[in-house]
């Protein structure tokens with residue numbers, strides 16, 4: 001196993017009715033800014049529940065954070081938070097609202113030239129406004145990690161940052177808030193969580209059987225609870241299991257002491273930035289091709305995946321691995337996800353465009369940090 005440090009400070013408050021806990025969790029006597037997205041929380045009652053929990057206090061509000069949250073929008077929230085001397089941020093919504101709020105948290109006290117440098121130039125996050133969240137969409141794991149992904153409309157970039165200072169102080173996960181999700185977002189969540197696990201699992205073996213089995217448990221549970229949720233959308237237990245899977249899929253735990261890949265995500269972010277497809281859609285397109293392309297170097301782990309997750313039998317070899325990857329793509333399709341660029345109307349030239357963009361940024365991808373433009377283009381050509 002590789003060396004690691006593990007420190008996850010997020011208090012998770014899970015279950016029906018847990019939004020009422022905000023009364024105790026949100027600090028009193030300081031200006032609070034509540035952030036949200038395009039209005040789903042007003043339609044499904046979550047906004048009212050939050051306001052009821054905070055009755056007697058008057059949090060400022062900033063709505064309109066869009067999916068793939070934009071720097072341009074978030075900077076307006078930064079200006080508001082500075083003006084109102086906000087001391088606590090409460091994000092209410094999906095991963096985009098939460099990621100956007102993490103950026104606001106880091107940008108408000110930022111002393112450098114432009115907070116965009118936190119994303120584009122690795123500028124240090126020296127301080128951040130504390131934040132908490134009510135999560136309404138199981139997918140990103142943002143509720144229990146220190147990462148955020150922000151898009152910039154003017155340059156069509158989509159970049160990530162991480163900082164120990166932007167972990168939420170608390171995350172309220174009430175699975176009942178997810179009943180109102182459209183099917184597309186449930187599908188997105190299943191696939192995003194699945195790919196988070198794969199990016200921390202399907203690398204090379206470092207003799208870490210516990211992390212392997214934790215990852216496999218998540219994958220198998222997602223393959224069971226995802227379809228169950230889609231078939232029985234009013235099943236609270238299925239929702240609860242899905243929420244907890246998504247949180248565990250990217251909360252630092254299964255990634256401890258093991259190599260991580262993230263090539264699928266980084267290629268996917270370019271597809272979203274350029275062609276506007278949903279985050280999880282981009283992953284469903286890239287992952288199967290990436291695994292096929294890299295299958296010799298990932299052989300040991302993919303054979304383990306074939307046997308323990310896809311439950312395949314037969315001699316250890318390329319055929320078994322290819323069958324497991326085909327099974328993965330079939331699973332994505334079975335939960336309602338398209339898995340090919342052409343199905344999203346993305347032209348074949350995307351392969352070269354994305355490869356050149358990543359190359360310009362000097363990015364080398366994968367667990368060996370050696371996938372360059374040639375490999376990225378090859379992988380994307382396998383996605384058409």
Ligand code: NZQ
Pocket residue numbers: 036037038039040041044065066067068069093094095096097099136137138139140141142145147148149177178179180181182185188189192250265279
């Ligand atoms: O904006 P509103 O009106 O709230 O509607 C949202 C949005 O349109 C809607 N929604 C959310 N909860 C709902 C709901 N609709 C009905 N009922 C509810 N309970 O769903 C739509 C999508 O929301 P969004 O927050 O964009 O989805 P998701 O949670 O999948 O977040 C995606 C973003 O997270 C980033 C992605 O890149 C993307 O920008 N990621 C963040 C990560 C992290 N911080 O660790 C890791 C991930 O890999 C990912 O990159």
Ligand code: ZN
Pocket residue numbers: 140192196265279
């Ligand atoms: Zn993701």
